[in-house]
Amino acid sequence: MDQNHIYSRLGVHPFINAADSYTTIGGSRMPPEIIEAMRQAAEHFVELDDLHDRIGERIAALTRNEAAMVTSGAAAGLAIAVAACIAGDDPVKRRAFPRLNGLRNEVILHRCQRNGFDRAVAQLGVTFAEVGGDAGTSVCDLEEAIGPRTACILYFDTSAFIRGALPLAEVIRIGRLHGIPVIVDAAAQLPPVDNLWNYTQQGADLVIFSGGKTLQGPQSSGLIVGRRELVRMCRMQAGPASDTVGRPMKVGREEMAGLLAAIERYLMQDHEALRCRHERVVETFCRELASLGYKGVREYPGPTGQDYAYAMFDMRGASRTAETIMRLMKDGDPAVLIGLARDGTDQFFLNPLHVKDEEIPLIIERFKALG
Missing domain, CATH: 3.40.640.10 (Type I PLP-dependent aspartate aminotransferase-like (Major domain))
Known part of the structure; x- marks a missing residue:
């Protein structure tokens, strides 16, 4: 990020939002x-x-x-x-x-x-x-x-x-x-x-x-x-x-x-095209992370019942917890925020809603870097 950017000048670190439209992180990005x-x-x-x-x-x-x-x-x-x-x-x-x-x-x-x-x-x-x-x-x-x-x-x-x-x-x-x-x-x-x-x-x-x-x-x-x-x-x-x-x-x-x-x-907007785009992103996340050993499935509807799919990954029985994965992803470079299952189970999710196309390979590379 440009050192003259307001976040750089304030020492505030932005991240890729693969979680949701959380108020605590600014909701969404304005076009x-x-x-x-x-x-x-x-x-x-x-x-x-x-x-x-x-x-x-x-x-x-x-x-x-x-x-x-x-x-x-x-x-x-x-x-x-x-x-x-x-x-x-x-x-x-x-x-x-x-x-x-x-x-x-x-x-x-x-x-x-x-x-x-x-x-x-x-x-x-x-x-x-x-x-x-x-x-x-x-x-x-x-x-x-x-x-x-x-x-x-x-x-x-x-x-x-x-x-x-x-x-x-x-x-x-x-x-x-x-x-x-x-x-x-x-x-x-x-x-x-x-x-x-x-x-x-x-x-x-x-x-x-x-x-x-x-x-x-x-x-x-x-x-x-x-x-x-x-x-x-x-x-x-x-x-x-x-x-x-x-x-x-x-x-x-x-x-x-x-x-x-x-x-x-x-x-x-073309809402059908948007829904198809979300499906493609979810499919990509599930496929690419499966090659790294993560067990992922398509979930529908969205996290609070919306009309789009997202990818859920089950860490129960794995060497790392979902919470650990979330912390490691956010502490990396680029920083990536992922979501934790709302029911408290040891699962994390990737939400396509606010992920740009150019951010998809960056997210996958961050998971690869975790080893």
């Missing part, structure tokens, strides 16, 4: 057109509320939704969406957070879906009403949890959290029956591309995506799509105004423009 859109946005002053509205309208049309808005990440989208369901368009309620006594402040959530991301909602001062248990969740569990204080139902649609939960379609049906909004966290659920509209077409009221993962937009961006009236209430929580709970989650003009450019680019 040149997204960077250019952000540069253009940074050159001029505009009314941020106007920009919010125009970009939301454009994204809604592109994604076949009633309405949309840009957020400062998917976690911020969760907080803003729940706040909108609690406060609506009432200015007094909007200023009540986190002291919500007397308001509809209960958020229903499957017990099996409790995770670190629900902390973004907890900071609002809500009460979680957990449903289900180790044996699973019944329709009665969900219906009995709904009461006069229920503000919304929160659903995390990722393979790590759906075991033991009711199917999303059933949750939406029950929510509609009782007039309770259903918010879906689909932060990493791209591809397939049509997830951008599938959830709302199924009846979800608000759906949240990350802008900095597969969309390859700014890492500190996210997207809410859904019912026009609810998105309007979300906007009230997250504009540049200083008297809302969303003020610390405000979005810059650069992130708004960058995410719009990212969505425009993503929708224009």
Whole structure:
């Protein structure tokens, strides 16, 4: 790397990402057109509320939704969406957070879906009403949890959290029956591309995506799509105004423009060709590492249930653990980040999502160098 590069000057060491769109490593890489859109946005002053509205309208049309808005990440989208369901368009309620006594402040959530991301909602001062248990969740569990204080139902649609939960379609049906909004966290659920509209077409009221993962937009961006009236209430929580709970989650003009450019680019891609490319990369990883003695298989769907394949390698019974392999790969030159199996078994994976073609032989050479 050029010694004048900012990472070189700071002594920060980049690496090849053969793992996933982890927030801790920057999400993804932004293509040149997204960077250019952000540069253009940074050159001029505009009314941020106007920009919010125009970009939301454009994204809604592109994604076949009633309405949309840009957020400062998917976690911020969760907080803003729940706040909108609690406060609506009432200015007094909007200023009540986190002291919500007397308001509809209960958020229903499957017990099996409790995770670190629900902390973004907890900071609002809500009460979680957990449903289900180790044996699973019944329709009665969900219906009995709904009461006069229920503000919304929160659903995390990722393979790590759906075991033991009711199917999303059933949750939406029950929510509609009782007039309770259903918010879906689909932060990493791209591809397939049509997830951008599938959830709302199924009846979800608000759906949240990350802008900095597969969309390859700014890492500190996210997207809410859904019912026009609810998105309007979300906007009230997250504009540049200083008297809302969303003020610390405000979005810059650069992130708004960058995410719009990212969505425009993503929708224009040949997604079938991308999927075939991912399959070829996975096949290459499995074949080349097999020649080095690694036991690899194609896994599908992606790490959190996305529509692409990746390569999983089993180190159980081998002389090195998966964790040791990960450390050695990241400590080498070039440094390569690989993923560890989410279930805690002694396996590692190689993900094609963010690997450039020219990086594939470098990854294979690094494995050869391990001996």
